[in-house]
Structure formats: structure tokens, C-alpha cells
Amino acid sequence: MINDISGNQILIWGVKALVILLLVVFLFFTFAGFQQARLVNSAVKTKLSGLINLIGILFLISIVVSIFLVTLI
Amino acid sequence: MGIEFERKVSEIFPKSKGGTLSAMQVSPKSFHFGTQNKGETVFLLTRAAAITNFGWIVATILLCILPFIAGSIITGALLFFRIDITDIVTRPLFIPVTLFIYFILVGTYAFSAFTKWYFNIYIVTSERILDYDYVPFGKYKISEASLKNIEDVTQRQIGVFPNIFNYGDIIIQTAGERTQFHFDKTPNPSYLRDKITDLADILKQGKSND
Numbered sequence: 001m002i003n004d005i006s007g008n009q010i011l012i013w014g015v016k017a018l019v020i021l022l023l024v025v026f027l028f029f030t031f032a033g034f035q036q037a038r039l040v041n042s043a044v045k046t047k048l049s050g051l052i053n054l055i056g057i058l059f060l061i062s063i064v065v066s067i068f069l070v071t072l073i
Numbered sequence: 074m075g076i077e078f079e080r081k082v083s084e085i086f087p088k089s090k091g092g093t094l095s096a097m098q099v100s101p102k103s104f105h106f107g108t109q110n111k112g113e114t115v116f117l118l119t120r121a122a123a124i125t126n127f128g129w130i131v132a133t134i135l136l137c138i139l140p141f142i143a144g145s146i147i148t149g150a151l152l153f154f155r156i157d158i159t160d161i162v163t164r165p166l167f168i169p170v171t172l173f174i175y176f177i178l179v180g181t182y183a184f185s186a187f188t189k190w191y192f193n194i195y196i197v198t199s200e201r202i203l204d205y206d207y208v209p210f211g212k213y214k215i216s217e218a219s220l221k222n223i224e225d226v227t228q229r230q231i232g233v234f235p236n237i238f239n240y241g242d243i244i245i246q247t248a249g250e251r252t253q254f255h256f257d258k259t260p261n262p263s264y265l266r267d268k269i270t271d272l273a274d275i276l277k278q279g280k281s282n283d
Contacts, residue, residue, distance in 0.1 A: 040205070040207050045106065066177060070174075
């Protein structure tokens with residue numbers, strides 16, 4: 001069965017794993033940034049506060065979706 | 074100090090000015106901050122001049138165009154070096170997912186640059202000055218000083234762009250624990266310096282009359 005896996009496929013899975021790892025790290029930092037922005041947003045209330053929170057949530061969801069999409073390629 | 078103070082302040086700030094995205098807002102109506110005291114009025118809300126956003130806006134536009142330019146360059150290079158990646162590129166979803174991830178990264182860069190500008194604010198109220206120092210993914214610091222403690226306000230415009238676009242730094246010396254406050258790259262620094270000094274003088278006069 002091991003003979004069925006070509007070198008090209010191993011390379012592809014390696015790259016995929018690396019991209020997923022980088023996206024997870026990116027997700028962590030984005031989440032930390034989002035929490036920080038929420039903290040500032042609650043300290044300073046402007047007309048855009050709600051919109052900024054919403055955009056932050058959309059970014060987080062997009063990163064999670066992209067991790068799943070990478071596994072599908 | 075009440076009615077007389079309000080009369081003098083209304084002479085300094087005759088009317089409300091500036092929208093939500095303005096770099097300088099005079100008597101902003103729909104703005105509140107977390108530690109605002111009862112009866113405390115926000116007179117000035119300022120952040121770095123809008124022109125200081127030019128760099129990241131141009132960088133974002135270039136980064137949005139980049140995949141379309143880079144795509145043809147990479148294809149040309151692969152053909153030149155006879156590298157065959159047809160197997161990878163023809164996989165379903167490869168190009169859409171790659172572009173999706175790329176634009177998330179670009180979007181995050183633009184959004185963090187925007188929030189850095191938007192949340193780095195300087196507030197002048199009827200009681201104090203506040204300096205919100207925010208760096209996305211980094212630090213978040215708030216400093217404040219009483220208007221009564223202001224001793225000296227200095228305006229500084231160094232360089233070609235600050236003079237062309239009329240923005241600069243305001244350095245406020247206080248008698249408090251933190252002796253210097255820097256309001257960086259604020260629009261119309263002369264106006265800001267003048268208003269802060271006037272406001273501090275009114276409060277000091279009120280204090281000496283009491």
C-alpha cells in the first residue's frame with residue numbers, strides 16, 4: 001500500500017500541513033488581536049464600534065473556513 | 074465655575090464639527106469613553122491626520138493587484154525553467170483557496186492598520202486629557218492628566234509632509250507623574266495647541282477664583 005503513495009503526494013500533504021499550521025498560528029494571533037480590539041472598543045464607544053467587532057468576527061470565521069478549505073484541496 | 078465656565082467654553086468651541094471618521098472632532102456628539110465621569114464633556118477628539126493613512130492604503134491596493142501580476146510572472150518563470158506543476162494547480166479549489174487565504178492576509182493587514190489609526194486617539198474633556206495608545210497585536214495603554222496640571226503646550230511640525238498637509242505633534246508638559254504627553258501627527262496642531270491652552274487657562278482661573 002505504501003507503494004501507492006507517490007513522492008508528489010507526500011510533498012502536497014507536507015505543504016498542506018505547513019499551510020494549516022501557519023493558518024492556525026495566524027488564527028491565534030488574529031484572535032488575540034481581536035480580543036485586544038474588543039477591549040479598546042469597549043473603552044471607546046463610537047458609531048463604528050459595532051461594525052469593527054463584526055468585521056473582526058468575520059475575519060476569524062474566514063480563517064477557520066480557510067483551514068477547512070486547505071484540507072479539501 | 075458652572076455657568077461662567079460653560080459660557081467661556083462655548084466661546085472656545087462654538088459648534089460641533091467633524092464626522093465619525095474625521096481626524097479631529099470638536100464636541101463629538103456620539104462619542105463616549107469607558108471612564109467618562111458624570112457631567113464630563115468631551116471637547117476634542119483627535120487622532121493622526123488622515124493623510125498619514127496614505128502608506129497602508131497604497132500598500133493594500135498594490136497587494137490586491139499583486140496576485141494578478143505575480144500569476145503571469147510565476148507562469149512565465151515555470152515555463153522558462155520547465156517546471157511542471159500542472160498536477161497541483163489543476164486540483165479543484167487550488168486557485169480559489171490560495172486567493173482566499175491571500176486576501177484574508179491582506180484584509181487583516183489593512184484592518185489592523187485602520188484600527189491602529191482609528192483607536193490611537195487623544196481626548197480633551199472638561200476635566201482632563203487622555204492619550205489612548207494602541208498597537209494591534211501589541212500594546213494598549215491609556216494615560217491621562219488633569220487639565221489643571223498642564224504647564225506648557227508645544228507644537229512641532231518637522232519635515233516636508235507635515236508642513237504641506239498641516240499636521241504635527243503636540244507635546245504637553247504636565248505637573249503630574251507622567252510629565253509629557255505626545256499627541257502625534259494631529260491635524261491642525263496650531264488650533265489644537267491654542268484650544269488646550271485656553272481650556273487649561275479657564276480651569277486654572279476658575280481654581281484661583283474659588
